[in-house]
Amino acid sequence: MKFKYLNELLLMILKDQITTIFVQIDDFCKEFDAQIKQMKLGVLGGHKKRRSRASLMSDSEMITIMIGFHLGAHKTFKHYYQQVVCVYWRDLFPKSLSYNRFIELQQKCFVVFALFLKEKGLGKCTGISFMDSTTLKVCRNQRIHNHKVFKGLAERGKSSMGWFYGFKLHLACNEKGELLSFYLTKGNMDDRNPKHIKKMTKQLFGKLFADKGYLSKALWEMLFADGIQLFTKLRKNMKNHIMNMEDKILLRKRALIETINDELKNHCQVEHTRHRSVNNFMMNILGSLTAYCFFPKKPSLNLKKVKDGQLFLNFA
Template sequence: MILKDQITNIFVQVDDFCKEFEAQIKKMKLQALGDRKKRRNRTSLMSDSEIVTIMIGFHLGAHKTFKHYYKEVVCGYWKDLFPKSLSYNRFIELQQRSFVVFALFLKEKCLGKCTGISFMDSTTLKVCRNQRIHNHKVFKGLAERGKSSMGWFYGFKLHLVCNEKGELLSFYLTKGNVDDRDLKHIKNMTQQLFGKLFADKGYLSKSLWELLFADGIQLFTKLRKNMKNHIMKMEDKILLRKRAIIETINDELKNHCQVEHTRHRSVNNFMMNILGSLTAYCFFPKKPSLNLKKVNDGQLFLNFP
């Protein structure tokens, strides 16, 4: 269970961002000048910062279902921290209203910065078992069948980019049948990247390599058996072998943060679950990282005439 000091620290950061967000919204005159119709603007008992904090705390804890977490921890152990907590059903209805501020908080305050060394990979998000595809209704028309190294699945793909420190740089959600080498979503994910990008064989593509190279990014992947070998620096070979760092991140997102489960009953809550998982990972005190140091071995080289 998360300590009260930890959840309080998270709430302070989220609340500061929400106050800044609300101040910016007030400056922007979103209402049309000709629209003089009075609109109700009733405030809820729970603020957006409280809702976002509760969502993050669920993915940092050990509970497997949100219902037990909310009733036992939020309404019980953390009752003094959230004195105006809503009922479980009402909270589920209202949590989606915080989607915009939640997504902006993740993008502006949680994602890391590119250091010139990045790793890219995708992971599957199953929404149901394969035997229940024909009876599934929640994501009908949205989810698609796809195939990964683990076999066929029905759902979505979560594409991630991280640096050598284990910090997430960008993410992208697509349908399950979208190719990893799709130029459109790769272009969106790599807008803030530079330097070297390491990926697996699933990203082998000449057009993709040329697209990234034009943006100042050099793509490194392993070669297939029927391909000719290319000269590569030793440091690049070592970094390519260390691509397991992003596989570890995918494992933590699925097994600890529960980014994937088949109990969704709403598309909006599915998106909130993804935001909560990614944000919770960014608050991990220890992330999988590479301790990279360039060592000068002090060897003496003589140039003979």
């Protein structure tokens, strides 16, 4: 009885948050649809009209449901949709589709979902940024040869935790715990690859802190030319360099982005091995990242400077 009462209480709290999220997404979807209609008038003016049948559920409703799954504590989307959305939240989504039909139609929200995350979800660079990558396993190592969903897309890679089969999710955040950019690569991609580093740091400036996996003279020179100063720890066989005490302290606080990776995996379920579609795999990543952006409290650093220039850091 206590567990059932606690579960219902959590669903009521999440219901209020879902309503707030839906308002923001619905306003963005309406603005997006208005711009698309203006573009179609000019492009398709001389072509034949095509039938555009509207779905019972709008894009904003479907996106809200996907975000709600990653905000809750449910392990499977099927149980969440059938037991929570169609039962507890029936008043919020009166025209809910069947589970199979929802899975089929959620892919059509990819463009507006990605744009919403980019325009409304991501934070702004403050001059202090952290960068790291995390593994996304698509199956267990014993099932690599039998895996078919991501055959030809996923690759074997090696991290500090050992070998895996899947992808890498590269993230950049500020000291407030807000995501600044993200990039998805194959599992065997080097973290120092200049192609994805260039795209991830396009909007960044100031100081960038990373682990030893990003240690590269060519990468440091490339970022320095773009106005970004890269800080990493040195290997044991390398000579020490002079560094300000402020930068040394911030480099030790690089665990901030590792905490974000932990929340994305353990709370938002950005990684699991039950994928049956590549498109829905991408929707799962978008839902996880967007859900994290709606967290009321994120792991962050309280930076305070006194008059003598010393820096004090506290975890919030």
